[in-house]
Structure formats: C-alpha cells, structure tokens
Amino acid sequence: MRSRILSILLLLSVAAFPVGAQTVSQKAKLLNVSYDPTRELYQDFNAAFAKYWKGQTGQDVEIQQSHGGSGKQARSVIDGLEADVVTLALAYDVDAVANSGLLPKNWQTRLPLNSAPYTSTIVFLVRKGNPKHIKDWDDLAKPGVSVISPNPKTSGGARWNYLAAWGYALKKLGNDPAKAKDFVARIYKNVPVLDTGARGSTVTFVERGIGDVLIAWENEAILAVKDIGKGQFEIVAPSLSILAEPSVAVVDKVAAKHKTAAAAKTYLEYLYTPEGQEIAARHYYRPRSASVAAKYADQFPKITLFTIDELFGGWTKAQQTHFADGGVFDQIYGVGK
Amino acid sequence: MRRELSAVALGALVLLSGGSLRAQDQQEKTPDEKIQELDQKIRVLERKDELRQEAEADKAKASTSVTSGKDGFSIKSADGAFLLKLRGYVQFDGRFFSDDKQKPGIDTFTLRRVRPIFEGTVYKIFDFRIMPDFGQGTTTLFDAYVEARFAPSFKVRAGKFKPPVGLERLQSATDILFVERALPTNLVPNRDLGIQVSGDLSGGVVNYAAGVFNGTVDLGNQADADTNNSKDVEGRVFVQPFLVSGGALKNLGFGVAATSGIHEGTLTAPGLPSYRTPAQQTFFSYRSDGTAAGTVLADGRHTRIVPQGYFYSGPFGLLAEYAQSKQEVRRATVSADLEHTSWQTAASWVITGDDATYRGVNPKKVFDPAAHTWGAFEVTARYSKLDLDEKTFPLFANPASAPRSTTAWAVGLNWYLNKNVRVMLDYERSTFDGGAGTTSLVTDRIPEKILFSRFQISY
Numbered sequence: 001m002r003s004r005i006l007s008i009l010l011l012l013s014v015a016a017f018p019v020g021a022q023t024v025s026q027k028a029k030l031l032n033v034s035y036d037p038t039r040e041l042y043q044d045f046n047a048a049f050a051k052y053w054k055g056q057t058g059q060d061v062e063i064q065q066s067h068g069g070s071g072k073q074a075r076s077v078i079d080g081l082e083a084d085v086v087t088l089a090l091a092y093d094v095d096a097v098a099n100s101g102l103l104p105k106n107w108q109t110r111l112p113l114n115s116a117p118y119t120s121t122i123v124f125l126v127r128k129g130n131p132k133h134i135k136d137w138d139d140l141a142k143p144g145v146s147v148i149s150p151n152p153k154t155s156g157g158a159r160w161n162y163l164a165a166w167g168y169a170l171k172k173l174g175n176d177p178a179k180a181k182d183f184v185a186r187i188y189k190n191v192p193v194l195d196t197g198a199r200g201s202t203v204t205f206v207e208r209g210i211g212d213v214l215i216a217w218e219n220e221a222i223l224a225v226k227d228i229g230k231g232q233f234e235i236v237a238p239s240l241s242i243l244a245e246p247s248v249a250v251v252d253k254v255a256a257k258h259k260t261a262a263a264a265k266t267y268l269e270y271l272y273t274p275e276g277q278e279i280a281a282r283h284y285y286r287p288r289s290a291s292v293a294a295k296y297a298d299q300f301p302k303i304t305l306f307t308i309d310e311l312f313g314g315w316t317k318a319q320q321t322h323f324a325d326g327g328v329f330d331q332i333y334g335v336g337k
Numbered sequence: 338m339r340r341e342l343s344a345v346a347l348g349a350l351v352l353l354s355g356g357s358l359r360a361q362d363q364q365e366k367t368p369d370e371k372i373q374e375l376d377q378k379i380r381v382l383e384r385k386d387e388l389r390q391e392a393e394a395d396k397a398k399a400s401t402s403v404t405s406g407k408d409g410f411s412i413k414s415a416d417g418a419f420l421l422k423l424r425g426y427v428q429f430d431g432r433f434f435s436d437d438k439q440k441p442g443i444d445t446f447t448l449r450r451v452r453p454i455f456e457g458t459v460y461k462i463f464d465f466r467i468m469p470d471f472g473q474g475t476t477t478l479f480d481a482y483v484e485a486r487f488a489p490s491f492k493v494r495a496g497k498f499k500p501p502v503g504l505e506r507l508q509s510a511t512d513i514l515f516v517e518r519a520l521p522t523n524l525v526p527n528r529d530l531g532i533q534v535s536g537d538l539s540g541g542v543v544n545y546a547a548g549v550f551n552g553t554v555d556l557g558n559q560a561d562a563d564t565n566n567s568k569d570v571e572g573r574v575f576v577q578p579f580l581v582s583g584g585a586l587k588n589l590g591f592g593v594a595a596t597s598g599i600h601e602g603t604l605t606a607p608g609l610p611s612y613r614t615p616a617q618q619t620f621f622s623y624r625s626d627g628t629a630a631g632t633v634l635a636d637g638r639h640t641r642i643v644p645q646g647y648f649y650s651g652p653f654g655l656l657a658e659y660a661q662s663k664q665e666v667r668r669a670t671v672s673a674d675l676e677h678t679s680w681q682t683a684a685s686w687v688i689t690g691d692d693a694t695y696r697g698v699n700p701k702k703v704f705d706p707a708a709h710t711w712g713a714f715e716v717t718a719r720y721s722k723l724d725l726d727e728k729t730f731p732l733f734a735n736p737a738s739a740p741r742s743t744t745a746w747a748v749g750l751n752w753y754l755n756k757n758v759r760v761m762l763d764y765e766r767s768t769f770d771g772g773a774g775t776t777s778l779v780t781d782r783i784p785e786k787i788l789f790s791r792f793q794i795s796y
Contacts, residue, residue, distance in 0.1 A: 080416065146377060192381040195388065208387075210380045 089156025637665025
C-alpha cells in the first residue's frame with residue numbers, strides 16, 4: 001500500500017512537470033534600455049510587437065522599458081542593468097556597451113542601414129510667435145537669447161545638438177575649427193541650464209518656461225508642438241542640420257542568459273517592417289522606408305542634412321575631440337560650471 | 338508655495354537689482370522686459386535647484402543604503418552586490434501539563450528559541466547565513482553555510498543547514514502551525530553538515546535539492562564533525578504544478594524526499610535516536626547500558642522516505658507528510674532491520690480571512706487598537722501518529738519504558754499581531770500503546786496532555 005502511494009506521488013510529480021514547463025515557456029520578458037525621448041514610441045511599438053510575436057510563435061512577451069540620457073543608459077548597461085536590447089541615441093553609446101564585451105563590436109553590421117532603423121535631426125522649438133525672431137543657428141549665438149540644450153556629457157541628443165551647431169559653423173565660416181569653436185562657445189554661453197537628458201530639457205523649456213529656444217530632437221519638437229504644449233510653440237527648421245541616426249542592438253550576453261535571443265532579434269527586426277516604420281513615423285521619427293517616408297513627408301520640414309562621418313570622421317573621433325574630459329566642450333563651457 | 342516664493346524673490350530682485358543693472362540696460366529695457374528677465378533668472382535658479390535635488394537623489398540611489406523595517410535590518414551596497422542583514426527571533430513558551438495522576442513533565446516557562454540570524458551576500462551571488470541558538474540554556478550552532486546562486490535553477494550550498502527531507506522540518510520555526518512540530522519530525526534529520534545542489538525549475542514549478550551529508554540520526558542535529566567515514570545521500574523533489582498557471586490549485590504542492598547512508602555506532606556513540614512527544618518528553622530510546630551485550634548499535638544502512646504535500650487556498654491550509662525510517666541495528670550478535678513510520682495531517686483556517694501560506698500568515702490589518710484593527714486569527718487542528726517496528730521489542734528497546742506507538746491530536750489558536758509578532762495557544766493530547774505502563778494493570782504509558790503558549794517576535 002505504501003509503495004503504491006509513493007508510486008502515485010512520483011508519477012504525479014513527473015506528469016506535472018511538463019505542464020508547468022509549458023506554461024512558463026508561454027511568456028518571455030525583454031528589457032529595452034533606450035534614451036530619453038523614445039518613451040511614447042516604444043510604448044506603442046512594444047504593444048504591436050507583442051501582438052506580432054504572439055501571432056508568430058504563440059508566446060506572450062512582456063517588454064519593459066528604461067529611459068534616460070543615452071550616455072547614462074549605456075553606462076547602466078555596462079554596470080549590470082540587464083538589457084536584452086539597447087536602442088540608444090547614437091552609435092557611440094552602443095559601441096561603449098560593445099567595448100564592455102556584452103555584444104560583438106561589429107554590431108552595426110547585423111541589421112540594415114547601420115542598425116539605425118529610423119533617423120531624426122535637430123531643430124529649434126521656439127515660443128508662439130517666435131518673439132526673438134530665431135531663424136537659424138546664428139540667432140542662437142546672439143547676446144540676450146536664452147538657449148536650452150542638455151549636457152553633451154550625459155545626453156546623446158545633446159551631442160547631436162552640439163555637432164549640428166559645429167557643422168553649421170564649419171560650413172558657414174570657411175571650415176575653420178577655431179571660428180567654429182568660438183561660434184559654438186557663444187551659443188553655449190547662452191545656455192543657462194544643462195539638463196542630463198533631452199526630455200529634461202523639454203521639461204525645462206516647455207513646463208518650466210525657461211529660455212527662448214530649445215535645441216531639440218525633431219521628434220521631440222513635433223511632439224511638443226502637437227501634443228505637450230499645443231498652440232504654445234513653433235518649430236523653426238535651421239538651414240542646415242545633422243542626420244541623427246539612433247542605433248539599436250541586441251545585447252547578446254544578456255539575451256543568451258535570459259534565453260531571449262530570438263525574441264530580441266525579431267524585436268529589432270520588426271522596427272524595419274512597414275508596421276514598425278509606420279509606428280516610428282507616427283511618433284515623428286523619420287522612417288527609412290521610402291513608402292512610409294512619402295506618406296509622412298508633410299510632417300517633416302525640408303532641411304539640408306550632413307552626416308557625422310562627413311564632417312567629424314565618425315563618432316569615435318568626434319567623441320574624443322569634443323566630449324572627452326578636457327575636450328572642446330569642457331573648454332568652452334567650463335568644467336563644473 | 339513655489340509661486341509664492343517666486344513672487345517674493347521677484348520683488349526682492351526688482352528692488353535690489355536696480356543698482357546692479359547697467360544704466361544702459363535701464364535705458365534700453367522697459368519695466369516689462371526687466372521683469373521678464375528677472376522672472377527668467379528666478380526660473381533658472383529654481384530649475385537648477387530642482388536638477389540639484391534630482392542629482393542628489395540619483396547619488397543617494399548609488400550610495401550604500403541602510404534600511405530597517407518588518408523584514409529586519411540591512412546594509413546594502415549601491416550596486417546590490419554586497420548585503421548584510423541582521424534578523425532573528427525569540428520564542429518564549431509556557432508548557433503546562435494537565436494530569437490528575439502523574440505529570441510527565443514540569444510546568445515551566447522556557448525560552449524555546451533565541452536565535453540571532455546574520456545573513457548576507459558578497460559579490461552578488463554568494464549568500465551566507467549564520468544562526469546560533471541560545472534557547473533553553475544552551476548554545477548551539479544551527480545554521481552556518483555559504484550558498485552560490487549560479488542561476489535560479491542551480492545553487493550550491495555548503496555548510497550546516499537543514500537537509501532537504503521533512504516538510505514540516507523545512508518550514509521555519511517561526512511559521513509552523515503549532516508550538517511544536519508533529520511526530521513525523523522525529524524520523525527526519527534536523528541539521529547536518531554537507532554540500533547540496535538545489536534549484537527551481539520552470540519558474541518554481543519543480544524544486545529539487547540533493548546533497549551529500551555527514552549523516553545524522555533521526556531528529557539529529559549533527560555536531561560539527563562526523564563520527565564515521567560513510568556519508569549519507571539525501572534529496573527531495575517538490576512539485577507545485579499550478580504555481581505559474583495559477584487558479585484554485587496554485588498553492589498545491591507535493592513531493593517526496595529520501596535519504597540513504599551507512600551508520601555504524603559504537604558503545605560510546607551508538608548512532609541511534611530517541612524520539613520525543615510533542616511536549617518534548619522522550620518516550621522512546623533504544624537499550625543502552627554501556628556494555629556490548631546491553632547496548633543497541635546502528636549497524637548498517639539507514640534509509641528514509643518521506644512523501645509530503647500541502648495545499649493552501651485563501652484562508653485555508655492543509656499540510657500532510659509521511660515518514661518511514663529504516664535502520665539496521667545490532668545488539669551483541671543479534672541484528673535486525675527496523676522500520677519506524679509516522680504520519681501527520683494538519684489543517685488551518687485564518688478566521689479573519691487573511692491568506693494562509695507555508696510561510697505563515699501576514700495579516701492585512703495589523704494590531705492597532707486605536708484603529709480598531711486586531712491582526713489575524715487562525716485556528717488549527719492536527720492529528721499525528723508514530724509506530725515503532727514490532728521487531729524493536731523487547732530485544733532492542735525495553736517495553737517497560739517505551740511504548741510501541743503514540744498518537745497525538747492537537748488544536749490551537751494563533752494570533753498574528755503583525756508580520757513580526759505572534760501569540761500561540763495549543764492543547765495537545767498524546768496517547769501511547771503497547772508499553773511503558775506504570776503498573777501491571779496500567780500497561781500503557783499514561784496519556785500526555787499539555788497546554789502550550791508562545792510569545793514570538795521575529796524580524
């Protein structure tokens with residue numbers, strides 16, 4: 001009798017195991033560590049991807065988001081924040097994660113278009129009626145104009161802002177770095193507050209009412225005009241700006257540990273699909289897909305754009321020259337100001 | 338408040354800054370423009386202060402944190418890789434026997450357990466725990482181990498700790514339903530020294546543990562070194578098939594544990610256990626007079642098998658286990674393989690509606706007379722039985738002093754004032770059969786009736 005009871009218990013244990021295992025395999029969890037202004041984009045995208053993944057695999061997927069200044073976010077991942085994917089403001093920050101050994105250094109070649117599924121640029125957001133008559137970068141360097149931009153040491157968006165201004169100065173002032181430095185220094189002399197991230201600068205400008213102009217991601221500026229502060233702001237497109245390419249990558253070691261490599265890879269690939277591109281465009285990011293770009297063409301101002309490779313020789317060189325400790329930014333803004 | 342502050346500051350700045358503004362500015366700027374300029378300055382100052390506070394908050398997050406609360410006291414490094422927790426519990430018991438003819442024990446208050454617990458983590462995955470006990474006038478080291486958490490499914494523990502055998506034994510002493518554990522706990526080890534691998538599979542649906550231990554007698558708390566060269570292999574598989582999928586059976590769990598090892602005693606250390614009643618009175622011991630002819634020794638394989646299970650649903654709880662302990666013994670030249678068995682079933686109902694769990698009751702409304710909340714109340718009932726192998730008597734145990742079986746039933750009331758403080762009141766009656774009578778007419782040991790009380794604080 002005893003041995004019969006034991007046999008039944010053991011059989012039940014064995015029989016119960018696959019039931020539990022099957023239940024567990026029905027849910028995957030991903031952590032997307034992203035930069036500041038992508039909150040709304042990824043809220044929508046995650047919901048769409050979860051539906052897509054369920055349809056493809058039958059598995060539920062829960063995607064958690066983490067946002068902050070791109071440089072800070074990269075640092076967090078390097079320090080142990082277990083991101084399955086990173087979707088950061090610039091390739092340099094993903095490179096920093098790659099240099100820590102969490103993903104291969106050729107990460108940019110693993111997805112189309114240098115692993116940048118959408119782009120953006122840098123524009124100006126001014127108060128309704130443009131009371132300071134701001135039209136181009138020169139106006140930001142004038143005395144008495146208060147400019148809001150985050151800290152390039154912590155914010156990816158801020159580095160795009162800075163390089164956009166520098167690129168404009170180079171083009172306009174005879175490709176003279178000394179003159180460009182003086183020009184950018186005059187702009188940053190007009191910056192009263194350095195937030196750590198782009199969203200913080202939007203709060204400073206839009207909610208705290210500080211400054212005459214916000215140098216902003218185009219998507220963030222359009223969001224402010226259409227949603228956050230409807231009727232209170234205007235976008236000014238400068239004559240020249242930079243092509244910003246936010247980059248995405250699977251964090252291989254974490255995904256392998258979490259057994260989410262397939263879901264993470266498909267998650268990023270889904271950004272390139274018509275659905276993913278449509279969602280990016282709806283959130284005011286410039287889509288890579290020609291057909292989706294054509295559909296949303298009216299949404300984006302026509303601006304002449306240069307790339308970081310054209311004027312700065314790539315991110316590594318730009319970072320070393322301008323944003324490393326003791327670099328040009330520290331020289332013009334003053335460490336600890 | 339900020340707006341009021343701004344207004345005051347703005348006014349002050351208007352008054353004070355007039356002299357500092359350049360005359361040229363004063364000529365060029367209208368009063369409205371000046372106010373706008375000063376307003377911007379104030380806003381910038383406020384924003385900078387806001388950012389400074391945010392930075393300080395971030396910095397605080399990155400600093401070592403010291404916390405205290407219902408889960409104890411802890412010091413944690415900013416990255417969470419290093420942690421030290423100070424916990425502990427004290428159980429102050431009352432034991433009162435009620436018998437008109439003969440009291441089997443002394444009515445007494447006693448400090449049943451006084452256990453400070455030092456727990457921590459180093460380098461993120463290495464946990465440790467040290468728990469001595471100062472209760473009942475002795476000092477005993479109960480737990481001292483290091484555990485490496487390589488993954489939820491694979492942990493390695495080494496040191497002294499509870500072997501993965503008895504269900505009620507594995508339940509913390511702060512969470513057990515009654516003041517004392519039931520009879521089956523007599524047949525399983527208490528603490529032992531060894532190395533164990535364990536883990537949760539499928540999100541906790543399956544829990545496994547297996548290890549190699551010095552090997553200890555039933556109910557034994559192994560000293561810090563072995564007395565023989567052989568080692569025991571012990572393991573347990575416990576399944577909660579609906580833990581992840583949920584539903585009414587979410588907290589249904591069942592499993593089986595087993596041990597096996599060779600135990601060989603000596604005259605000075607026979608390697609055999611004594612068994613106790615719930616009132617902690619010894620009711621069974623093997624013969625032992627210090628001579629080879631009169632002392633029973635462990636002499637061969639000792640195996641245990643312990644099927645077990647529980648079910649919790651809302652305020653109701655049910656726990657059951659069965660234990661079989663087989664030990665080869667020898668007295669002089671006569672050997673036998675003795676098989677003792679025991680089982681119990683215990684039920685509980687939290688009458689205040691709080692959830693019953695294997696890890697105790699955490700009242701939704703803590704004791705707070707001012708708020709007219711009184712904590713959680715739970716009623717409990719238990720039946721348990723222990724049968725000694727018939728072959729034990731009379732050669733290996735004296736029927737004049739040891740009964741062949743005992744049966745105990747108990748009822749109790751538990752009052753959880755909060756997560757940390759608990760008051761217990763139990764009544765338990767044990768009856769004995771087949772020996773240890775007091776006279777030729779009374780052949781069985783007299784029943785044991787006891788009222789337990791306990792005041793417990795754990796943190």
